[in-house]
Amino acid sequence: MEWAARAGYTARGAVYAVIGALALMLATGEGGQATDTHGAVAEVARQPFGSVLLVLLGVGLLAFALWRFAQAAWDLEDKGRSGKGLAARVGMVGSGVIHASLALTAFNLLRGRGGGGGGGNQSLTAKLLSQPFGQALVVLVGLSVMAFAGYQFYRAWKGKMLEKLTLSGLAARQRTWVERICKAGVAARGVVFLLVGWFFIQAALNADPGEAGGLGEALGTLAAQPFGPWLLGAVALGLVGYAVYQFCAARYRHIPTP
Known part of the structure; x- marks a missing residue:
């Protein structure tokens, strides 16, 4: 289970490192692209020794999915059976499916x-819009994603993501920098999810998946804004921080077992 x-966590970090690096290259005019997690996996395939990297990445991502399912099934994080706890465990299952x-x-x-794997949000939106009260359902999805983004900002502000990391072995200065980088990474991910939630709401209002x-x-939206390269560069660095x-979670996180 711990393995x-x-x-x-290592495989997940690799995916976000690729996303952040490609976005940073785009922001600095060195090529790159704005891509998602599936695009990051495809980018890995184009690298030297891509087949070997894909095997390692695929096994790691599958391991993370199994870990998420185990978290939910055995309640390894002690979420309980309250409404909030069950919602958290359902979220773990959803994370497992995604990975x-x-x-x-x-x-x-x-x-x-x-x-x-491309066009996932568009496909989901199209299916929801075809249902009775479809626009309301898509708005609800958008608000839920934005609420999740807000939770990421809260985690970054309070340093919640650090509670399960055992960083006591690091020197004080190293620990301070690690904590700052982790907080910036979670906040950057919150920015991205905030925009994704807004996309869902726009799709609902315009009935356009x-x-x-x-x-x-x-x-890509960040890049198209005034001062876009600066905005994209900041978020890209944040995603590298994530x-x-x-x-750090792969190395220092406490891993509960059944």
Whole structure:
């Protein structure tokens, strides 16, 4: 269980490191692109020794998915059976499904079948809009995503993500920098989710599934704003910081077991 968790956090950190690095290259005019997690996995496939990297990444992402399912099934984080606790455990299952999908993307690329996974938010929005009260459902999804973004800002402000990291072995100055980087990373992820939530609301108001963008579209929107390269660069550095947080979780997080 501990192996799966630590391998999973490492793989997750690698994905966000690629996203952040590509966005930073785009912001500085050195190429790059605004992409999402599936696009990051596809980028790995294009690198030297891409097949080996895909195997490692796919196994790590699958391990993280299994870790998430175990967290939910055995309540490893002591969330309980209250409404709030059950919601948190359902969120863990959802995270597991998402990372299993990323692992499938890696394995499909390895087999030469293409990554797939693109247009997920548009497909979801189109399905919801076809239902009775579809626009209201999409608005609800958008508000939920924005609420999640708000929770990320709260975690960053209070340093909640640090509570399960055992950093006592680091020197005081190192620990301070690690804490700052982790907080910046979680806050940057909150910015991205805030934009994604707004995309859902815009799609609902205009009854247009094409306006429901994901992480890549959020980064592209930042790049298109006044002072876009600066905004994109700041968020890109934050996403690299989030990758550092994931690597720290792989090394220093307390991993509960059944």
